[in-house]
Amino acid sequence: MTVRTVSAPKARAAGLDSPARFRHLLTAEWIKLFSLRSTYWVLGLGPLAVIGINVNSARSNAERLAQQPELPPAPPPGMPAKPEMLFDPLAAAFVDPAWQLLMIVAGSVGALAVFGEYTTGLIRTTFAAVPARRAVMSAKAIVMAAVVLVLGTAVAGASFGATQAILRDHHGMSLGDPGALRAVVASALLAPLCALVGMALGALVRHAAGTVVAVVGVLLLLPSLFLGETYRWAKEIGNAMPLTAWRALVENPARDYGAEKYPVSVTEAWTVFGAWSLVAVVVAVAVVHRRDV
Template sequence: MSTTARPAADAAERTRFTDLLAAEWIKLRSLRSTYWVLGGGALVVIGINANSAWTNARRLAGTESTPGDADDRYFRFDALHTAFVDPAWQLLMVLAATVGALAVLGEYTSGLIRTTFAAVPDRRAVIAAKTVVVTAVMCGLGAVVAGVSFGVTQALLRDEGGLSIGDAGALRAVVASALLTPVCALVGMALGAVVRHAAGTVAAVVGVLLLLPALFQGDTYRWVKEIGNAMPLTAWARLVENPAAVALPEKYPVTLTEAWTVFAAWPLVAVVATVTVVCRRDV
């Protein structure tokens, strides 16, 4: 091949991948469920966190009391935790993973995947484009939800010890929560490629992301705890901890380095699994 032909071929390949990105973006945003799931989920998560902050602010101000609060006005209050209430973010994890699964599952269930692979035989390129689009969308969603949740909750608590983004642990918690959504979305994509059934994929998402961490919470045996420490939910919980809060002693705790490693390893393994399954299985 001549030296002039190679740059032209490289340019064509880059253009082709750009076209794949555009196609995957159109597929994702053309699904009505995407808007409902992401928009509704974001509002619910922010609402749960804001309600937690508002309730705690009233209790701290003395305008609302709960049995047992009389002798413990601060009831082990943690301002940072109000922005990252566990049930709210667990819900967002499932929703993000569901959207990630739909990016693959939708084409298989509709039969569109045959058309896609007929037009683009390079399946790795297709999965790479899906990965980029899903990651970008979920990073944006995670950043908005984490940033708004932190801002709203701390504004509600401004008179009761609310934090700023510059306080210890605050920025780390916001970044970790923003990254949690793309991590879960890519895990969902892998599960969708493996299961290829809507109900089964949702069950697998809940099992992998929520039930497994619950099963491996015990610290009687170190290997049990270490498996639990390797779960995204456990890693996220460690990253959003308030350094100023008094923590209960814990055997075999996950370190910050280990938590960030978990956040890096899960999406990498998920993408490799998606590519492997899609390339080796028939449509």
Template sequence: MTTLAIPTVTEPRARFRDLVAAEWIKLWSLRSTYWVLAAGALVVTGIDVNSALTNLDWLSQRDAPAPMDPRMRFDTLSSAFVDPAWQILMVVAGSVGALAVFGEYTSGLIRTTFTAVPDRRAVMLAKAVVMTAVTATLGAFVSVTSFGVTQAILREHGGLSIGDPGALRAVVASALLVPLSALVGMAVGALVRHATGSIVTTLVTLILVPAFLQGETYRWVKELGNAMPITAWNALIENPAMDHPPAKYPETITEAWIVFAAWPVAAVIVTVLAVRRRDL
């Protein structure tokens, strides 16, 4: 008898760009993704514009302003980046980032993904690339829109242009705050792998923990607070043309940029290691 050899067919290894394309499709296959992101963008922009309109009304009615007195000057930049509004956007971006990871675990899709692509590290890096691209675009849109509209509203009362001191820095920092938050959410989702637990942990990490680290009694507490993204963002959006009350252990601009660089890198590392070292 003659034995026939059956040739084996080796599937080509998935290219990284193919993984990115697959993650892009998975992200946008959920209607909740673009609804949540769009709603977050509208809410934040609306709050900033409303702040500018409210301040315009107050400035128009203010009696005998003294433009030469620094204490009477109004910081128009603050209307473009209202703290509570951007905290909302941080939570939205962080939740979407967490959903991109825990959503596959809760649905069981992650088993199919890792069966098709055993290289878990490449899969998670592709997720991070897609999430960064989407949320960075969102952050840039909201930041530029908020700045442009609010400063146009306040143009008669010292509205800034992008070339004024501190303006470009504030716009860039606000745009980068969104992907930073999304990547932190991804790291939390990879660690917790539960819907409610991931979202709550993301909220605590991005918003609540920094709120407890604002005291100036102990330097180590303030330094820990300075290492949080929201604190660094507040330092970066500060208008250098305004007189600010002195603070103990203030965060420098260089330190704030370091925080902005360190958190996304750490978040991606945690995401990759958590998936590689833990079973499904």
């Protein structure tokens, strides 16, 4: 009688036990971001509102300028001449309320990507599947920054192109004019900066309403507390805010807006952009790594 030895079948599940590669994390974060209907609504309607506000500003200015005479009327005898209003076409493309709205939209989307997982409990499943929390948050930050950067670039380019086309008969600008390209790039980068700040606040607060309030407070309300020029330390704190830095970067260098005490330079403004983005990523990664879910 011959006894045969049957070998056990080889397990082919080794691939299932292998750790997730970083590209898999990027794909997972992409799917999670665009699996939410709110993402489409916010990223769709928000930019349209921003562009609409800028276009309406340019149209209103074009109509007003078309009704003005070529030369201002002479003042009455004995009265000093009124200073001529100097119109800035670049300001029409970057209306402050419009871009503040974009800051809220981008910051809310970034916050939603974090607190949404905590409120639904998905974060436990995510970290159970991938215990490397730093890698998960890094992938989330990369995906978020890339998506919102594309969005910000589209909004900045569309706003500048549409407004300057409307103002073509009133000294409309092109990207080759001084300060134009810088303003477009700064406005495009403002969106991912705010999204990363929103992620950091979402990791800290972990609550929907509280995080949105924190986004508005940090990005918009906090800079308004340091607008005065009485104390230099207060003005320097205000200069370190993203909104103040963005305003400095979109100013038209060909226009004289008057002397300002302790102004923020272009180099300082770019430094503020970089520092806030870096600190936001570090906070989001560090907080999620250390706190329990």
